[in-house]
Amino acid sequence: MKKMFKKIGKKADFKTMETTLIIFVFFVMLMIGFISYTQFQREGIEAQARRNIELRAIDVAELTSRPEFRCNDYSAQNCLDLYKIQSFSKTIKNNDEMIIHYSEIFGFSNITVKRIYPTPQQQSSIVLYEKKPNKITAKRKYSTPINIYDAVSRQYEFALLEIEYYS
């Protein structure tokens, strides 16, 4: 009788162990599934955020059509007036009102015009606007070729409009 109880006890122990193991494996599988799912979700959200920043940077590059920057020659596409951008760059540096106004348009970004050809005698880069957030979580750079028009010499320069957009 005692021997029989001992045998039943051993079998019950084994069954309990088996059930525990099955539950453990089940939860491990559930966790793996959950982790994979959240990872896929996170990657998707991050990719979407990256795309949004890229599109925002491309949107900012449309500044070439703004009257305060563009050259008066309408035959030239994507053309900035040299004297307009030089005076804008000087004025915005010490003008808080202007910074507030343009931050609504350009957001957190750094807009630079890099003069490439013909090689300029002075000021090879013109910083048009610069505003960085306190903490940069993401950054995208977008560059597009443009012309700069010097209305005095009536010459078109080849330049690169560089936009660094932050979020």
Place this chain on the structure above:
Amino acid sequence: MKRIKRKAQVEIIGIAIVLVVIIIGALFLFGLNTQSQKSQPVSISEETRINKLGSNFLNAMLKTTTDCEEHSVEELFKDCFAEKLIQCGNMDSCDKLKTIIKANFLKIFDDIEEYYSLSVSLNDEEQRDFTLTSPKKLKCKKTYTYSNIIYTFNLDEIKLKLILCAE
């Protein structure tokens, strides 16, 4: 004895089924991950960026005033494939074009690490002297072609073709 044997067989089949399910699940996750990394289509923001880069490059380059008697790149092209009357120091218009396109204009693609291939054809006949390709070789997900047509004084057709690539 026979009953125990049958029970053991059932248990083994159970374990085998669980293993098969785990393997299928792991393969599915692995496949999903590699597919999302490799065969991801070119995003809209990337397409927009490349389209603007390609079309703006050709427009800006042709409009630029060169240091050769203040002729534009477009004028140098017209002269190069016609009378060759323009002299830029000790170079003719064709040599001047080859020099400045390689050293000044296409340099921007190297700076922003972009693959390019620029070719020029006269009445659909490719001018091999003007074909310039990026030293950087890439596996392109998709190629984008941009072209600008200019006409010489004899009404010959000069076609500039730029190929860019989305990584």
